[in-house]
Amino acid sequence: MNMKKLLIIGGVAGGASAAARARRLDENAEIILFERGPDISFANCGLPYHIGGTIADREKLLVTTPQMMTSKFNIDVRTLSEVVSIDREKKEIAVKNLKTGEEYTEAYDALVLSPGAAPIRPPIPGIDNPNVLTLRNLEDMDLIIQSLANKKSAAVIGGGYIGLEMAEALREIKMDTTLIELAPQVMGPADPEMASVLHQELRLFGVNLKLETSVTAFEEAGDGVDLILSDGERLHVDLAILAIGVKPEATLAVDAGLELGTTGGIKVNDHMLTSDPAIYAVGDAVEVTDFTTGQPALIPLAGPANRQGRIAADNIFGGDSSYKNTQGTAICKVFNLAIGMTGLSEKMAKRQNISYEKVYVHPASHASYYPGSHPISLKLLFDPASGKVLGAQAVGADGVDKRIDVLAVAIRAGLTVYDLEEMELTYAPPYGSAKDAVNYAGFVASNVLRGDAKLCHVEDVCNPTENQMVVDVRNPEEVEGGTVPGAKNIPLGQLRGKLDELSKDREYLILCQVGLRGYLACRIMTQNGFKCRNLTGGYKTYSMTTA
Amino acid sequence: MNMKKLLIIGGVAGGASAAARARRLDENAEIILFERGPDISFANCGLPYHIGGTIADREKLLVTTPQMMTSKFNIDVRTLSEVVSIDREKKEIAVKNLKTGEEYTEAYDALVLSPGAAPIRPPIPGIDNPNVLTLRNLEDMDLIIQSLANKKSAAVIGGGYIGLEMAEALREIKMDTTLIELAPQVMGPADPEMASVLHQELRLFGVNLKLETSVTAFEEAGDGVDLILSDGERLHVDLAILAIGVKPEATLAVDAGLELGTTGGIKVNDHMLTSDPAIYAVGDAVEVTDFTTGQPALIPLAGPANRQGRIAADNIFGGDSSYKNTQGTAICKVFNLAIGMTGLSEKMAKRQNISYEKVYVHPASHASYYPGSHPISLKLLFDPASGKVLGAQAVGADGVDKRIDVLAVAIRAGLTVYDLEEMELTYAPPYGSAKDAVNYAGFVASNVLRGDAKLCHVEDVCNPTENQMVVDVRNPEEVEGGTVPGAKNIPLGQLRGKLDELSKDREYLILCQVGLRGYLACRIMTQNGFKCRNLTGGYKTYSMTTA
Ligand SMILES: Cc1cc2nc3c(=O)[nH]c(=O)nc-3n(C[C@H](O)[C@H](O)[C@H](O)COP(=O)(O)OP(=O)(O)OC[C@H]3O[C@@H](n4cnc5c(N)ncnc54)[C@H](O)[C@@H]3O)c2cc1C
Numbered sequence A, B: 001m002n003m004k005k006l007l008i009i010g011g012v013a014g015g016a017s018a019a020a021r022a023r024r025l026d027e028n029a030e031i032i033l034f035e036r037g038p039d040i041s042f043a044n045c046g047l048p049y050h051i052g053g054t055i056a057d058r059e060k061l062l063v064t065t066p067q068m069m070t071s072k073f074n075i076d077v078r079t080l081s082e083v084v085s086i087d088r089e090k091k092e093i094a095v096k097n098l099k100t101g102e103e104y105t106e107a108y109d110a111l112v113l114s115p116g117a118a119p120i121r122p123p124i125p126g127i128d129n130p131n132v133l134t135l136r137n138l139e140d141m142d143l144i145i146q147s148l149a150n151k152k153s154a155a156v157i158g159g160g161y162i163g164l165e166m167a168e169a170l171r172e173i174k175m176d177t178t179l180i181e182l183a184p185q186v187m188g189p190a191d192p193e194m195a196s197v198l199h200q201e202l203r204l205f206g207v208n209l210k211l212e213t214s215v216t217a218f219e220e221a222g223d224g225v226d227l228i229l230s231d232g233e234r235l236h237v238d239l240a241i242l243a244i245g246v247k248p249e250a251t252l253a254v255d256a257g258l259e260l261g262t263t264g265g266i267k268v269n270d271h272m273l274t275s276d277p278a279i280y281a282v283g284d285a286v287e288v289t290d291f292t293t294g295q296p297a298l299i300p301l302a303g304p305a306n307r308q309g310r311i312a313a314d315n316i317f318g319g320d321s322s323y324k325n326t327q328g329t330a331i332c333k334v335f336n337l338a339i340g341m342t343g344l345s346e347k348m349a350k351r352q353n354i355s356y357e358k359v360y361v362h363p364a365s366h367a368s369y370y371p372g373s374h375p376i377s378l379k380l381l382f383d384p385a386s387g388k389v390l391g392a393q394a395v396g397a398d399g400v401d402k403r404i405d406v407l408a409v410a411i412r413a414g415l416t417v418y419d420l421e422e423m424e425l426t427y428a429p430p431y432g433s434a435k436d437a438v439n440y441a442g443f444v445a446s447n448v449l450r451g452d453a454k455l456c457h458v459e460d461v462c463n464p465t466e467n468q469m470v471v472d473v474r475n476p477e478e479v480e481g482g483t484v485p486g487a488k489n490i491p492l493g494q495l496r497g498k499l500d501e502l503s504k505d506r507e508y509l510i511l512c513q514v515g516l517r518g519y520l521a522c523r524i525m526t527q528n529g530f531k532c533r534n535l536t537g538g539y540k541t542y543s544m545t546t547a
């Protein structure tokens, strides 16, 4: 490896990381970074927060400048330079200088593609209206900010994480904000009952949330734009932001005859090598393998892009680095809440026919007697045979990131729910509990596997058979606030005295607020010879599911 | 297993947990919980925060009451009942009713000891002064609060986590506060350079910190007490709080002839069984095995106590549960900072002659462009041969708990620093970074193991040999704020142009602010044939170490 001329297409997360790592690995290589836009290495993820004013200073979004890239890394950075084609035979690319319009070619020994993903713009009538914008880079952001000046109302189309962050940003600057989502839930990768908590939060903060709704047309309307919605409504807003997802920027790769995966992402092996032995690809543009399902997937996130850029550079300069697939660990702030997830979701498990069991717990983010503690709703999916942790989702106002991170490591390491019982995590009242949320999830799941506690789920208590009875073991005051239709109330404290009112022929479906007392009730009943199952997550999960 | 009469001594963390679990496992067992004090199941860990006023409501510290224990768990709770002896032959205990003074015996099939640990009170002259108090339970707390009313000054003796929390609490209520610690550092289990950050914080918040100082005598002095210090000072305070550590409450066990470990804790096997097949012991009173060193240890923490109580109950009721040793994962709040740790410390590694390498990183707790981000100083110890993660310590104002938890799982799971490079953790700007602090630690450590970056440590730059030269690659403005004595300044951006001023015969010890630019400099120099090593953690670690 004694040359080398390395060209990199795309100057942000994956591309800039590859460039920096490449220089660290080879002081003598010629490294040229091509970026279509005016900036490199900017904080895409910060864009909505500058629009909303949380990040006041635009400069802060420029993580690195071309000057710094040159002085630190001796890299030839060419902004406003679009790579328009790749000649694999000649091992050269054609570049268009967007300042001058000039085109030229540049030869390579190795090429890294990190062109990212582009916002999806479906062929809806009127979508090219100038008041329908998307958000991907600083220029898009500047245009949105400019378009919102002195305006009153905006719609966000799409409730993925960019849509959610944009809805929050718009409310921060006091816009009348409508969020339109085709699916019955926002935050697509999350399971519906977890996302439902976000629906409440969005409405609480004044977002007009329209689920199961699509835009069928955009129509010009004075200074703004009219959205024609699938429910017949005509919604007038000053600005619409389209955030229905992204698709890999694969045109260059396709034109060059590089292989794509079934998802439309560029196909790469675990060395991030494409079907051409001199071309690597990384980031949002590539198809990855999902860590838990083993299926091809598009998981456009910054962490993977950064790491893949580093791995590509390693392999180009004689290393042997493998990318070990993507778990889809992600988090999104929605006003005062965070939703986080890692590994397998229940919807994915169903889609892929993966056998799983699930539990819910709702413990405090830290000792509840210390100020600032908030409940975390944590859902854990695990293999009912081996107990292996498959996936986790959590929503709450505090400590969601920590629990998902802990569980992300557990999943990576192949740990089981029995291991979660024993996790020894930091505890002092301001930070955690003697038994952490993760321990609780481990206890509850392990109890199921050991046969100490049989579970039922929301669908069971909603549709009891004739031979089943739903029993709510909370106190009457709690039950007054709402319970499962038809549930009989026997407070836990009275249960032992009322066992003779129960029948050994039926099965009891027990619920309480979060599942703990229901579990205690089940232990009492089971040991007294009654058949029963406990609603995991209790009435709280029931409410999330049926919301 | 068809009886059973289970007696439990000690009604708080380990004891109450064992009782509750026992009932869940056996609805018919007779379970009696004996507690010497008036309360059970209280939040020991919350006591300092009630003294400081952060937890305003005393009631909140009562996690469970005897009434709840009875109604939920049908447990016979006997407070103000001190167990005074154990007759192992007869399988019975003698109990003293502290209300009536009466003594009686109670037979058992199985006995659980969870008597906790008592504050150490060394035989210092005058230590029985009524103005020298300790803190273990609610009564102690009440007495401290009462003694502080209308008072002005207090001293805390001992800088472990209880001492630190007390010093903070006393400042919260505006006491003139002196913290006296015999060792050159507070927070004994932490390494000195990590603890030094706490010294600054304590002083910043007005604590008069006296390290390497001991109390040689207490003398009566009006309403208060005079402390005679090892440096000759006579310190007058209204109240002194003794927090120099705890020792296992092993008297009952000793008197009963149960085996103790070398540390003075009750000896138990991994089932929490003592040397008597009918007696289990858990919590602060027992000796555990340190997870990383394999050595016997006393690690008095609430999480282990709770889990051990659960495990003891499991084994008593026919289960087969093992305790898998204690990592010593811990955290402590010190004003605006947290210090956290898990696994092996450097001082322990040295003491036990365990071979290790260490790296320091100081990354941001979340994306630095998003408000509220603070640097975390993270130290990672790993096996230089296998790369296995051995221990971690962190200090900072935000996100310390999360990183230590993630690393605690990594250590449990036997992961290596290479695994840390690939950890896929939650990232959105309010919560993390595309490359998390844990990834950074992984990168830096892996680079060392791969031979891509040679490290040096603070002791090296403090004592360069004749053939070494210390080079600071920060910008001149930064160097003005302080550098390593004798360091030559070559800013990174100029390094490539100044290589001809350097000699290939010397070894260069490179430093920058946190280690990143030093690493870049080393990559440049190494590839150009120079010998060099990078100061891990940079000037920041140097400052922490030499503070
Ligand atoms: C608003 C927003 C918020 C986000 N928030 C988060 C978050 O909170 N957490 C998270 O993990 N991820 C987040 N992401 C996603 C994250 O930014 C991406 O996953 C990551 O940037 C992908 O890196 P990449 O290198 O593949 O692509 P990009 O970072 O998008 O870089 C690709 C670059 O290539 C350039 N390019 C494309 N084609 C060419 C060409 N032919 N010639 C020259 N240049 C070209 C583009 O102009 C672009 O600048 C967010 C993204 C956006 C837009």
Ligand SMILES: Cc1cc2nc3c(=O)[nH]c(=O)nc-3n(C[C@H](O)[C@H](O)[C@H](O)COP(=O)(O)OP(=O)(O)OC[C@H]3O[C@@H](n4cnc5c(N)ncnc54)[C@H](O)[C@@H]3O)c2cc1C
Residues within 6 Å of the ligand: A427, A428, A429, B009, B010, B011, B012, B013, B014, B015, B034, B035, B036, B037, B044, B045, B046, B047, B048, B081, B082, B083, B084, B114, B115, B116, B117, B135, B136, B137, B162, B249, B252, B282, B283, B284, B285, B300, B301, B302, B303, B305
């Ligand atoms: C001020 C303070 C702050 C703390 N903060 C933290 C923290 O932040 N994080 C953390 O992990 N840990 C913390 N701890 C430690 C934690 O509380 C203990 O590790 C845990 O309580 C140990 O549980 P245990 O059951 O072994 O003992 P304890 O909880 O102490 O319970 C033992 C009980 O046994 C009773 N007893 C003893 N002998 C007899 C007898 N002969 N007869 C009857 N009863 C008897 C005692 O009265 C006592 O109530 C803190 C402790 C204190 C005091």
Ligand SMILES: CC(C)(COP(=O)(O)OP(=O)(O)OC[C@H]1O[C@@H](n2cnc3c(N)ncnc32)[C@H](O)[C@@H]1OP(=O)(O)O)[C@@H](O)C(=O)NCCC(=O)NCCS
Residues within 6 Å of the ligand: A011, A012, A013, A014, A016, A017, A020, A021, A024, A040, A041, A042, A043, A044, A045, A046, A063, A064, A302, A306, A310, B360, B361, B362, B434, B435, B440, B443, B444, B447, B514, B515, B516, B519, B536, B537
């Ligand atoms: C700015 C950018 C070019 C930096 O790339 P980079 O140099 O690889 O990354 P960092 O500055 O984080 O430095 C990481 C390197 O420094 C090393 N390092 C970091 N801290 C160190 C320390 N304290 N001591 C020694 N080495 C250190 C790491 O090991 C790593 O080097 P390696 O890859 O050779 O192992 C790239 O991250 C980028 O473009 N980011 C912005 C775009 C983006 O990510 N957007 C999406 C998220 S908003």
Ligand SMILES: CC(C)(COP(=O)(O)OP(=O)(O)OC[C@H]1O[C@@H](n2cnc3c(N)ncnc32)[C@H](O)[C@@H]1OP(=O)(O)O)[C@@H](O)C(=O)NCCC(=O)NCCS
Residues within 6 Å of the ligand: A360, A361, A362, A434, A435, A440, A443, A444, A447, A514, A515, A516, A519, A536, A537, B011, B012, B013, B014, B016, B017, B020, B021, B024, B040, B041, B042, B043, B044, B045, B046, B063, B064, B302, B306, B310
């Ligand atoms: C209060 C105390 C007696 C409770 O003991 P406990 O009943 O074992 O503990 P919890 O209330 O946390 O409940 C845990 C049990 O409920 C189960 N559980 C918790 N949440 C559940 C849920 N949502 N669904 C089903 N089961 C659930 C757990 O599996 C566990 O049962 P298991 O051990 O049989 O598996 C004990 O923790 C205590 O005394 N604490 C205060 C003292 C203390 O710890 N001090 C030091 C720290 S300040």
